[in-house]
Amino acid sequence: MNTTHTVTPELEGLSPEDQAYRMRRAKKAGLSAFLGGTLEYYDFFVYATAASLIFPHIFFPDGGENDVMTLVASFGTLGVAYVARPFGAVFFGHLGDRVGRKTILLATLVLMGVATFIIGLLPTYDQIGIWAPILLVVLRLAQGMSAGAEIAGASALSTEEAPVGLRGFFPSLSMSGIAAGIVLASLAFLPVSAMSEADRLSWGWRLPFLASILVLAVAWFVRRTLEEPEDFQEAKREMDSAEEKPKAPFLVMIKTHPIQFIQISILSIQAVTNTLMQAYGLAYATSIGIPASTMLWVTIMGNVVAIFTTPAAAFLSDRIGRKPTFLIGSALTAVMIWVYFIAISTQNVPLIFIASTAILGGTYVMSNGVYPSWFSELFNVKVRYTGVAVGLQVGIMLSGFTPMIAAALVGGTPANWGPAAWLVSGSLILVTLVAMTTRETYRTPLAELGNPVSYTEIAAGLHHGSRR
Structure with missing residues (x-):
């Protein structure tokens, strides 16, 4: 999948030097998206793993015989970020639609990395009582604020930098970064899971959180060299020169792209697959007796595969379209999640590896690898960051509480895993139906993406030009 010599319609007519320059910008944006995704989901999965294995023991009062409620409380802190x-x-x-993509992407990067690092320094419940879970929730909220804009911003920027024919490929690198982050987090927890319980609960759990500062440093170094996309710069000049300044991008987006906003709010519920498998699946x-180290290796294998298959699925969507690729992936995942839970409930370790890898590295990436470009392409550049960020998080927020809901529904009865599988399967059936109604965008030129947005008309309240 070498993009070095690819000449797409938007590059035709340019000199070889200009073509190379545009491609370098696209690759840098893709690398930035990859590293941002790595940091976000390294932090996310370190937290999800700790919420499953560590936090119920050190941040909450002893639940006695009611361990289920302690686990539910721990997963509740996972959910508040959503x-x-x-x-x-x-x-x-x-700010991303007003100030610029680069500045805000730097801010979200730092907020996520610093919050994760500080979690690794927190005192426990035994040391400061109720303040321990309170501080944990505050830092988790900071992580959530950052995550609410990170992927959307990286997707918008890399979509705007990529030429037609590669607009699926480059934004998908943020999803490859997420897979890489999960792999790094799993590897970080392997030595922790091998420690004695006393060491693991006293200091060992802190190491993966403190190590996040290294990922932050690398991502910052790359991201600070980014440039603002030309498409966004042109839109900003129009905004700055408008006699009547437009309303907040969110209000403009709702007025001009209401259908697209509703669609991606529902489509983004597809994230329930990853959230429930990585958090509740582990717990x-x-x-039921499967070693934590085994499940960590299950996660590592699936996500190592996903690092490579995610851009491959996105590249496929550059050839056959966003919609068919997304539809096939979400429909197959709705079926495969049942195989995954059957494998766990029967403690069939080989089947667990096969089912998890087939989902994380196969069916799930077909929807997950496509949405960064597809969602971005549904919006006009003037409201793209806001539209993708808010719409994406409305759906993802719902998926954030599914581990807590699954833990409550399944309770202490291991054979009663059906509700957990239905949470995923039912959500994906809804996602598949909505995807059928969503506009195909993979061949649309960059300047024609989304619905028309005129700052002058919006400010005057006269804009009626939405295309649906």
Whole structure:
């Protein structure tokens, strides 16, 4: 999948030097998206793993015989970040569409990395009582604010930098970065899981959180060299020269792209697959006797494969379209999740590896690898960051609480895993139906993406030009 000599319609007519320059910009944007995704999901999965294995023991009072409620409380702190994500999407999305993509992507990067590092320094419940879970929730909210805008911003920027014919490929690198982040987090927890329980609960759990500062440093170094996309710069000049300044991008987006906003809010629920497998799947498997180290290796294998298959699926969508690729992936995942839970409930380790890898590295990437470009392509450049960020987080917020809901529904009865599978399968059936109604965009020129947005007309309240 070498893009070095690819000449797409938007590059035709340019000199070889200009073509090379444009491609370098696209590759740098893709690398930035990859590293941002790596940091975000390294932090996310370190937290999800700790919420499954560590936090119920050190950040909450002893649940005695009611271990299920302690686990539910721990997963509740995982879920609160998803409540913060829409607020982060509105706040940072507004700034991203007004100030610029690069500046806000630097801000979200630092917020995520620093919050994760500080979690690794927190005192426990035994040391400061109720303040321990309170501080944990505050930092988790900060992570949620950052995550609410990170992927949307990286997707918008890399979509705007990529030429037609590669607009699926480059934004998907953020999803490859997510897979890489999960692999790094799993590897970081392997030595922790091998420690004695006393060492693991006293200091060992802190190491993966403190190590996040290294990922932050690398991502910052690359991201600070980015440039603003030309398409966005032109839109910003129009905004700055408008006699009547437009309303907040969120209000403009709702007025001009209401259907697209509703569509991606529902389509983004596809993230329930990853959230439930990585958090609740781990907790469920260990509760019935499968070693945590085994499940970590299951996660590592699936996500190592996903690092490579995600851009391959996105590249496929550059050839056959966003919609068919997304539809096939979500429909197949709705079926495969049942195989995954059957494998865990029967403690069939080889089948667990096969099912998890088939989902994480196969069916799931067909939808997950396509959405960064597809969602971005549904919006006009003037409201793209806001539209993708807010719409994405509305759906993802719902998926954030599924581990807690699954833990409550399944309870202490391992054989009662059906509700957990239905949470994923039912959500994906809805996603598949909505995907059928969504506009195909893979061949649309960059300047024609989304619905028309005139700052002058919007400010005057006269804009009626939405295409649906």
